[in-house]
Amino acid sequence: GAVVSQHPSWVICKSGTSVKIECRSLDFQATTMFWYRQFPKQSLMLMATSNEGSKATYEQGVEKDKFLINHASLTLSTLTVTSAHPEDSSFYICSARGHTEAFFGQGTRLTVV
Amino acid sequence: EDQVTQSPEALRLQEGESSSLNCSYTVSGLRGLFWYRQDPGKGPEFLFTLYSAGEEKEKERLKATLTKKESFLHITAPKPEDSATYLCAVLDSNYQLIWGAGTKLIIKP
Numbered sequence: 001g002a003v004v005s006q007h008p009s010w011v012i013c014k015s016g017t018s019v020k021i022e023c024r025s026l027d028f029q030a031t032t033m034f035w036y037r038q039f040p041k042q043s044l045m046l047m048a049t050s051n052e053g054s055k056a057t058y059e060q061g062v063e064k065d066k067f068l069i070n071h072a073s074l075t076l077s078t079l080t081v082t083s084a085h086p087e088d089s090s091f092y093i094c095s096a097r098g099h100t101e102a103f104f105g106q107g108t109r110l111t112v113v
Numbered sequence: 114e115d116q117v118t119q120s121p122e123a124l125r126l127q128e129g130e131s132s133s134l135n136c137s138y139t140v141s142g143l144r145g146l147f148w149y150r151q152d153p154g155k156g157p158e159f160l161f162t163l164y165s166a167g168e169e170k171e172k173e174r175l176k177a178t179l180t181k182k183e184s185f186l187h188i189t190a191p192k193p194e195d196s197a198t199y200l201c202a203v204l205d206s207n208y209q210l211i212w213g214a215g216t217k218l219i220i221k222p
Contacts, residue, residue: 006156034210043200043214044157093156095210101147102202102210104156 003027004096006105013084013112021079021108023094029074030096035067038091038107050077084112115140115205119213126220129190134199134216137183142206146184148177149200151215157200160186191220 003026013019023033032051036044048064050056050071058064066088068080077096081088089112094105117138126132138146145164149157161170163179170177174195176187186199201213 004156043212046210046212091154101145101159101162103159104149107154107156109154 004030004094004103004105006094006108008108009106010109011111013110015085015112016083018080018082019084019110021081021092021094021110023077023079023096023105025075025096025098025103028096028098030077030098031074032097033071033077034095034097034102035069035077035079036093036095038093044093047079081110084110086112088112115203115209115211117201117203117211117213119199119201119216121216122214123217124219126191126218128192128220128222131187131189131191133188134186134218135183136186136201136213138201138203138211139182140203140205140211144204144206146179147202147204147210148175148184148186149202151198151200160199188218191218193220193222196220 005024007022035047037047038044046059047062048056048058048069050069052071052074056069071077091107093107095102120135145162147162148160151157161177166181168179174189178185196219198215198217200215202210
């Protein structure tokens, strides 16, 4: 199947700093990329949907100024958690969609201390 | 309102004990139904896509089927390495992915 690479796989940062997570589709062009957050023992929660070259669409309750999404090319999207706080600690997963199927990155475990 | 419900929430089986996981859905204009496997601390791993009622797909010990209201993921003679959370998602007419909460499968040796 198609490969989506997400980096880094885990990161620890200090409260108040910003963290950037990258998501790359390695062998296909992703017209749409999704960013999810997953809390322990819960299913994936969609944060935002981004289409290449346009602004991301954020789900209700997700702060767009805190979670900056850039989808600069058909193979790369980035999520920047700005001024991170301990409550932002979570597992973040990206997904890239080609024609119909969506493939997922490995996820990023963010811990804010 | 589009909705996806998975059952059971958790399932414990002995190694070799076959069973099925259920994914029932109500969605406007189904474009596809997906099954994923997720191991702890990792992103979901794609298993199957089903597009229309009556369709079936198989991979090793797993077989997915689809009707107009639900999908089943049958697992035959499971092994401990099949332990994971299995997620179901549907793609609606607006290309939105709607997720079920998942079924945590535990296979005991």
